[in-house]
Amino acid sequence: MRAHTLRNVSLLTRVLLFVILGQAAMAQTGRKNDVIVKRDSSRIQALITQMSYEKINYRDLGKADSAATYIYLDQVARVLLKNGKVINVKDSIPPTRIPPDSVGQYADLNNLPTDPFEKSVVMANSDQLRDKYEYHHNRAIDGKTGAIVFTSVAVATLVSGIIVASTGDSPDNKTIGTSLAIAGPAVGVVFGLIGFKNYKIHSRKAGKIKTELERRNQPLTTLRITPYVDPFNKSARLGLRLSF
Numbered sequence: 172m173r174a175h176t177l178r179n180v181s182l183l184t185r186v187l188l189f190v191i192l193g194q195a196a197m198a199q200t201g202r203k204n205d206v207i208v209k210r211d212s213s214r215i216q217a218l219i220t221q222m223s224y225e226k227i228n229y230r231d232l233g234k235a236d237s238a239a240t241y242i243y244l245d246q247v248a249r250v251l252l253k254n255g256k257v258i259n260v261k262d263s264i265p266p267t268r269i270p271p272d273s274v275g276q277y278a279d280l281n282n283l284p285t286d287p288f289e290k291s292v293v294m295a296n297s298d299q300l301r302d303k304y305e306y307h308h309n310r311a312i313d314g315k316t317g318a319i320v321f322t323s324v325a326v327a328t329l330v331s332g333i334i335v336a337s338t339g340d341s342p343d344n345k346t347i348g349t350s351l352a353i354a355g356p357a358v359g360v361v362f363g364l365i366g367f368k369n370y371k372i373h374s375r376k377a378g379k380i381k382t383e384l385e386r387r388n389q390p391l392t393t394l395r396i397t398p399y400v401d402p403f404n405k406s407a408r409l410g411l412r413l414s415f
């Protein structure tokens with residue numbers, strides 16, 4: 172009887188020891204959430220959504236709204252993932268980011284343009300200018316395309332209306348043809364003029380931006396290859412962006 176009791180106690184002791192060791196191992200390798208350790212040793216309790224070689228996108232779990240935000244890796248010492256993995260970034264990231272140029276670097280601050288758009292052009296850095304150029308260049312193309320399309324519609328409906336009105340002796344043909352010949356060109360000309368106006372406006376703005384980039388000896392086009400790392404799936408990919 173005593174030997175049986177001792178065996179039960181020994182088995183219970185081993186089970187309890189196994190449970191304690193298992194919980195300790197989980198406590199060492201698992202975390203409730205991700206932790207971003209900054210270079211000043213402060214910590215951010217976070218839910219990381221994406222990591223690249225430039226920044227970390229995350230939700231700050233220490234704030235009530237838990238809004239999506241990001242932090243550049245030059246501010247980060249290491250990342251503690253909730254799966255227990257530790258990513259050290261401090262030694263591989265330079266202490267500061269050096270942009271190609273800064274806001275207002277090429278502007279004469281004592282003689283800024285009074286026009287809001289021209290002022291925004293001289294105050295923008297070159298990357299912002301390339302983004303502005305791409306936007307206005309595309310809008311100019313859309314305006315030109317719209318002007319051509321609606322002008323073509325105006326001509327086509329005018330010709331169609333004349334043909335319908337002159338075909339047959341039916342009063343309906345003349346009514347439909349006359350309406351088509353008047354309404355079609357009117358609508359086409361109005362929208363065609365709007366498209367042409369948009370083309371002129373955005374083409375002029377794109378030209379000003381291009382001139383400013385040439386003044387800075389900055390290229391109009393940039394080819395960016397951005398690497399992304401997914402620490403959760405242990406995968407990597409490259410993002411390619413051509414700006415012009």
